[in-house]
Amino acid sequence: MSGDIVEALIRANLALAAAIVAVMLLRKPVRRRLGPLAAYALWLAAPLCALVSLIPVRAPTAMTFYQTVELTPKAVAAAARATQQMASLTDIAVWVWAIGATAAFGLLALRQLRFVRAAGRLTPLDGAPGVLRGEHVDAGPLVLGALRPRIVVPADFAQRFQGEARTLVLAHEDVHLRRGDATINGLVVALQCLCWFNPLVHLAARALRVDQEIACDAAVIARHPHARRLYAETLLSTVLTAKTAPLGCHWPAAGPHPLKERLTMLNAASLTPLRRKAGLALVALLASTAAGAVWAANPEVTPKPVVSRPVWVQKPDIADLDRYYPAQAKAEKLAGRAVIGCDVTPQGELHRCKVASELPTGAGFGEAALQLSQHFRMDPTLPDGKPAGNGWVNIPISFQPPR
Structure with a gap:
C-alpha cells in the first residue's frame, strides 16, 4: 500500500511540475494576446495533468504475456529480503510525507487564524449588505474564506474609498465571489499541503494569485471602461496592505512587481468578446492536449494472471x-x-x-x-x-x- 502511495505521489508531482513550467512560460504571452482570463484559466492544466497521471493505462488482455522464471529457495529468500527493505523505505517515505503535509496544513491554518484575529470583530458595513467591516485598517479589502467566502473591508473603508472608487472596490470583490475564486484558492492551499516538498507548487500558487487579480481587474474595467485612471489610483492607495490570509482573495496582490503588472494591464486595449471566447477555447484545447499526453505516458497496468489451481x-x-x-x-x-x-x-x-x-x-x-x-x-x-x-x-x- 505504501509503495502505491509513493509511486502515485512521484508520478503526480512529475506531471504537475511539467505542467507548471509550461504554464509559467505561456501565461504572459497568452495574457497579452488572448486576455487575462485566458491566462488565469491556463492554470487549470496543472491539476488536470496531476489527476490524469493517476489514471492507469490498462494493457489489452489479449496482448498480455507472462514470463516463466525458475525460483530456487535462495532466490526466494533474496526476493523476500529485497521486498522487506523496499517496504520499509516506502513506509518511511509515506510517514515523512504525511508528517510534512500535516505540518504544512498546521502552518497555513495558523496564518489564517492570525489574520482572522488581527481583523478583529467583523460587523456589517452600512449600506452594503453582505459586506463585513473589520476593526483595523489593514483587514482588507478582500474575499475571506473558502467554504463560505465573505467580502471583508478595513475599518476606514468609508473614509479611504468614496464615491465611484468604493463601487470599483466592491465590484472587484464581487467578481471574485461570482467566479468562485475563493474555492479555487482553497484547492490551491490543499495542493500546497499535499505537495509541500515541491517548490514549483508554491511558486505556482503565488503566480496564480497574480493572474487571478489581473483577470479580476480586466472584468471590472470591462464593466467600467471609463474608470481606468480612477481604478489605477485606487490600486495605489491600497498597496500598503501587508497581511495575507491563505484562504482569501487578496486585493491587491502583495509586492511591487505584481502591482506593476496590474497597472500595465489596465492600459492594454480591451479584447472583443469573440476574441476572449476564442482564447478560452484555445486554453481548453491546450489543457486537454497536455492531459492526454500525460495519460498516454502513464505506465500500462497489465492484468494479473489468476491462479486457478493453487498449491x-x-x-x-x-x-x-x-x-x-x-x-x-x-x-x-x-x-x-x-x-x-x-x-x-x-x-x-x-x-x-x-x-x-x-x-x-x-x-x-x-x-x-x-x-x-x-x-x-x-x-x-x-x-x-x-x-x-x-x-x-x-x-x-x-x-x-x-x-
Whole structure:
C-alpha cells in the first residue's frame, strides 16, 4: 500500500511540475494576446495533468504475456529480503510525507487564524449588505474564506474609498465571489499541503494569485471602461496592505512587481468578446492536449494472471477459524461464507486482500476471512512450472459454528 502511495505521489508531482513550467512560460504571452482570463484559466492544466497521471493505462488482455522464471529457495529468500527493505523505505517515505503535509496544513491554518484575529470583530458595513467591516485598517479589502467566502473591508473603508472608487472596490470583490475564486484558492492551499516538498507548487500558487487579480481587474474595467485612471489610483492607495490570509482573495496582490503588472494591464486595449471566447477555447484545447499526453505516458497496468489451481503449503487450521469467528455469529451459531481476492507475492504469501462477497451480509464473515488470509501460504511454483507470484487468487472460505 505504501509503495502505491509513493509511486502515485512521484508520478503526480512529475506531471504537475511539467505542467507548471509550461504554464509559467505561456501565461504572459497568452495574457497579452488572448486576455487575462485566458491566462488565469491556463492554470487549470496543472491539476488536470496531476489527476490524469493517476489514471492507469490498462494493457489489452489479449496482448498480455507472462514470463516463466525458475525460483530456487535462495532466490526466494533474496526476493523476500529485497521486498522487506523496499517496504520499509516506502513506509518511511509515506510517514515523512504525511508528517510534512500535516505540518504544512498546521502552518497555513495558523496564518489564517492570525489574520482572522488581527481583523478583529467583523460587523456589517452600512449600506452594503453582505459586506463585513473589520476593526483595523489593514483587514482588507478582500474575499475571506473558502467554504463560505465573505467580502471583508478595513475599518476606514468609508473614509479611504468614496464615491465611484468604493463601487470599483466592491465590484472587484464581487467578481471574485461570482467566479468562485475563493474555492479555487482553497484547492490551491490543499495542493500546497499535499505537495509541500515541491517548490514549483508554491511558486505556482503565488503566480496564480497574480493572474487571478489581473483577470479580476480586466472584468471590472470591462464593466467600467471609463474608470481606468480612477481604478489605477485606487490600486495605489491600497498597496500598503501587508497581511495575507491563505484562504482569501487578496486585493491587491502583495509586492511591487505584481502591482506593476496590474497597472500595465489596465492600459492594454480591451479584447472583443469573440476574441476572449476564442482564447478560452484555445486554453481548453491546450489543457486537454497536455492531459492526454500525460495519460498516454502513464505506465500500462497489465492484468494479473489468476491462479486457478493453487498449491497450498500452509492453510488456517480449526484453531485459527475459531479465533477469528465473528463473536455475534458464534453466539447465535450462525454459519456463513466469504470469498476474498488477494495478490500473491513471489514468496507465495497473500497481501492486499479484499472481500469479494460474504453471506449473510453484515455478519462479519468478510472481516474474519481477511484475518485468516495471513495464515495462507502458496507454493511459489505452480504444477505447470509457472510462478504463482504477482498473480491473483480468489479464496472461498466456509464458516461453520463450533460444536
